[in-house]
Amino acid sequence: MTDEDLTVRREVPRLDPELVLPPPALLAPPIFEEPATAPPVPALLAAPVLEELTETSFRLPVIIDEPPAPSPGVKPARVPAGPVKRLPSPLTELVVLGSLGIAALAAFAGITWLAAIVVLLLVAAAGLGVLAYQPVLVFCLMGFTLGAAPNVQTPVLGVSITFVLSAAMWGALAVMPEVQHRVNWAAGLSAVLIGLAFFTFVGNPITGAAVQDFVRWSITAAAVYPLSVLPARQLARVGRWFVYGCTAAAAFGIALVAVDRDGSKLDRLTFLGYSADGGNGRFVFGANGNFARLTSTYVDPNLGGLIMAVGLLLALALLRGRLRVLSVGLLVLAIALTLSRADIGAVAVAAVLVVLFSGVSGRIRGRLLGLGVLAGTAMLALPAIRSRLTNSFGSNDRGSSARWEAFEIFPDQMSGHWLLGRGFGAPELVDASAAAATNYVANAPLLTVYRGGIVVGLAFTVLMLTAALFGWRLMRGSAFEPAAVGAGYLGIMLVALQLDFPVVTISAATLAFAILLVFVSRPDAFSDEFTDD
Known part of the structure; x- marks a missing residue:
């Protein structure tokens, strides 16, 4: 290679001396390494540039006509690669979801030992994920198990897998260097x-x-806290796994309602928390007949309705296209079939709030109104749902009568316990037989007072109302996805938390409410960049 091959054409425009340009190293970065006998291109340019900088103007290098080929034996320069951030691959997600499906099928078929082995392997894999390169997988597994089967117990430990993974999230958080630890309003008030x-x-x-x-x-x-500090992309991934779990449970529950009217097949699902002695079916008794309630993998239809309601909101926010339509359709039908008035009412109120008060376009609100009317008409065509809603709050509705009676006797029950409450572990809060004999309030804020005292009740109310303020702001925005989550939270707060209490007494419902709070406080996770079609 000769010096003529390295000739660089330069133009010398006179520019404003006050104009600030990048350093010379950035003006003409080397494309390849030159042989030792020839000075590198930046060196040829540096002297003229520095010389011109001492005057009131300077010279700009222009592009080389064609970069000459390197001499034989000279390797091109390599740019050092930065650290690679690894997220769960689609294959990893497929293996995990497939393993959960195998465990569910094995348990349903009565092969409990196989289900136990698969579950133990998944728990071990989650532990390895914490120590290896995919700690976010622990968060994803937590979301999926909460949505799909929150009552599955961990072999040996005897506690739910959801609880174990909730604790494991803290270990996963410790080995995630990309996390920026900060305390937002949801984490602070919690x-x-x-x-x-x-x-x-x-x-x-x-x-x-x-x-x-x-x-x-x-x-x-x-x-x-560990959920709220995740990067937006990873938080959206966790939310999608939760939605996938809820959707799977919804589809399974709809199938059970269709083929198992008397609830006899639930006796096989002991790994989900059902009793092997029978009596697992949940029914609504009324003048128009007795109707089975969808329990799916949740055992309690009210718990299932609440978890799937949160899943419905996140499906609207995190999914797109046909996947969103499929998930939302299954979840809406499953929530209706739980016959949980609190959760059906929460979804209906959320839809009304979006139509009347949101800042989204009139076209979207008009479509939502039409879909709401169509869905409501279809639901009322089902005898079970029509009977449940039309007979609510009447003199023959034992559930409504018991609720009003509990409000009346609440002051007497709290006499002498206003400061510290009746305490954690109170028999009526942890034992089913004692709960049946005690008529305590079905209201989340008041039940928090009942258990923890007036100060704890006020703290929960402050958290609830602060989230309502941020939910209102989300709803008033012009984007549909944040508006749906904001209105959904308001619907759950105004209806579900006032007419039912799983958020206070059932850890799975508490965790679902925590996830909802996180997404209300982190609307950046709703970006189209992080969604699935």
Whole structure:
């Protein structure tokens, strides 16, 4: 290679001396390494540029006509690669989801030992994921199991897999270097709530049941922090896994309602929390007949309705295209078949809020109104749903009568317990037989007072109302996805939390509510960049 091959054409325009340009190294980066006998291109340019910078103007290098081929034996320069961030691959997700399906089929077929082995392997894989390169997989597994089967117990430990993964999220968080630790309003107010609840816990008699109740509730309530500090892309991934789990449970529940009217097949699903002795079916008894309620993998239809309602909101926010249509359709039908008035009412109120008060375009609101009317008409055509809604709050509705009676006797029940409440682990809150004999309020804020005292109840109310403020702001925006989540939270707060109590007493419902709070506080996760078609 000769010096003529390295000739660089330069133009010398006179420019404004106050104009600030990048450093010379950025003006003409080397394309390849030159042989040792020839100076590199930047060196040829640096001297003239520095010389011109001492005057009131400078010379700009122009592109080389054609980069000459490197001499034999000279390797092109390599740019050092930065750290590679690995996320779960589609194959990994397929293996995990397939393993969960195998475990479910094995348990349904009565092969409990196979289901136990598969579940143990998945738990071990989650632990390895914490220590290896995919700690976000622990968050994804938590979301999927919560949505699909929250009551599945961990072999040996005897606690739900959802609870184990909720605790494991903290370990996963410790090995995620890309996480920026910060405390937003959801995490901060949740921490205050847990701290105040701890004082009421130690202020009441400490029993084994109290310790278990407090630990389960506090671990799931504290999940707000590790979820809230995830990068937006990973948080959206966790939300989608939760939606996938809810959608799978919805499809399974719809099939069960169609083929198992008397609930006899539920006796085989002991790994989900059902009793092997029978009596697992849930029914609504009324003047128009008895109707089976969808329980699916949730055991309790009210718990299932709440979890699937949160899944419905995130399906609207995180999915797109046909996948969104399929998921939303299954979840809406499944929520209706639970015959849970609190959750059906929450979804209906959310839809009304979007139509009347959101900032989305009139075209979208018009479509939503039409779809809502069509869906409502179709639901009322089903005898079970029509009977459940039309007979609600009448004199023959035992559930409504018991709710009103519980409100009336609430002050007497709290007499002498206003400061510290009746305590974690109170028999009526942890034992089914004691709960049946005690008519306590089916209202999340008041039940928080019942268990933890007036101060804890006020802290929960502040958290609930703060989230309502941010939910309102999301709803008033012009984007549909954040508006749907904001209105959905308001619907759940105004209806579901006032007419039912799983958020307070059932750790799976507490965790679902924590996920909802996180997404209300992190609308950046709704970007189209992070969604699935």
